[in-house]
Amino acid sequence: DTEVTQTPKHLVMGMTNKKSLKCEQHMGHRAMYWYKQKAKKPPELMFVYSYEKLSINESVPSRFSPECPNSSLLNLHLHALQPEDSALYLCASSQVQGWTEAFFGQGTRLTVV
Amino acid sequence: QQQVKQSPQSLIVQKGGISIINCAYENTAFDYFPWYQQFPGKGPALLIAIRPDVSEKKEGRFTISFNKSAKQFSLHIMDSQPGDSATYFCAARDGGATNKLIFGTGTLLAVQP
Numbered sequence: 001d002t003e004v005t006q007t008p009k010h011l012v013m014g015m016t017n018k019k020s021l022k023c024e025q026h027m028g029h030r031a032m033y034w035y036k037q038k039a040k041k042p043p044e045l046m047f048v049y050s051y052e053k054l055s056i057n058e059s060v061p062s063r064f065s066p067e068c069p070n071s072s073l074l075n076l077h078l079h080a081l082q083p084e085d086s087a088l089y090l091c092a093s094s095q096v097q098g099w100t101e102a103f104f105g106q107g108t109r110l111t112v113v
Numbered sequence: 114q115q116q117v118k119q120s121p122q123s124l125i126v127q128k129g130g131i132s133i134i135n136c137a138y139e140n141t142a143f144d145y146f147p148w149y150q151q152f153p154g155k156g157p158a159l160l161i162a163i164r165p166d167v168s169e170k171k172e173g174r175f176t177i178s179f180n181k182s183a184k185q186f187s188l189h190i191m192d193s194q195p196g197d198s199a200t201y202f203c204a205a206r207d208g209g210a211t212n213k214l215i216f217g218t219g220t221l222l223a224v225q226p
Binding site: 004040041042043045048055056090092097098099100101102103104105106107 | 145147149154155156157158159162200202206211212213214216217218219221
């Protein structure tokens with residue numbers, strides 16, 4: 001099983017809403033990542049978790065709050081987002097941080113209205 | 114220093130032709146160079162990768178050429194097929210403490226039947 005599963009696939013939320021994105025992998029990977037991707041742009045790294053501890057925060061606004069409850073799960077909690085936060089949010093995992101192959105999920109298409 | 118420059122931005126190739134995408138970097142700490150393929154509505158998927166001690170790597174119709182002295186690398190897709198139509202991202206791993214992947218800006222490839 002080389003799959004990274006993200007839910008939901010699509011999400012529309014208002015600027016006052018609180019929502020969460022979920023990511024799951026069962027490959028035994030110990031590094032998990034959140035990326036943000038705008039249309040026609042490359043993925044931008046947001047957060048890295050290594051062995052369930054936050055390893056990298058790329059100066060992401062606090063309205064994005066990551067959580068890694070266990071080695072298979074990664075959440076991204078969203079609160080008070082802005083329309084410019086609308087994007088494809090990608091989760092990825094790798095054997096360890098910086099490993100040569102990262103597996104990406106299909107992403108959650110987020111629209112903030 | 115942390116950038117990976119990618120060209121062209123878009124590319125149209127006839128079926129059976131050769132697609133060539135180029136990337137360049139400055140940071141000599143980069144130690145691993147993957148190419149990712151992304152179809153619309155999907156997450157990026159690792160296509161092929163190379164380390165800087167190798168000048169060429171071939172996997173099926175896909176070849177990476179690597180020029181360490183020029184700090185350039187390129188992806189060649191031989192016998193391009195309509196199913197290869199996708200966005201291609203080169204990337205480089207920063208071999209320092211974080212091992213972050215730095216993505217190029219992407220190339221939208223369209224293979225015409």
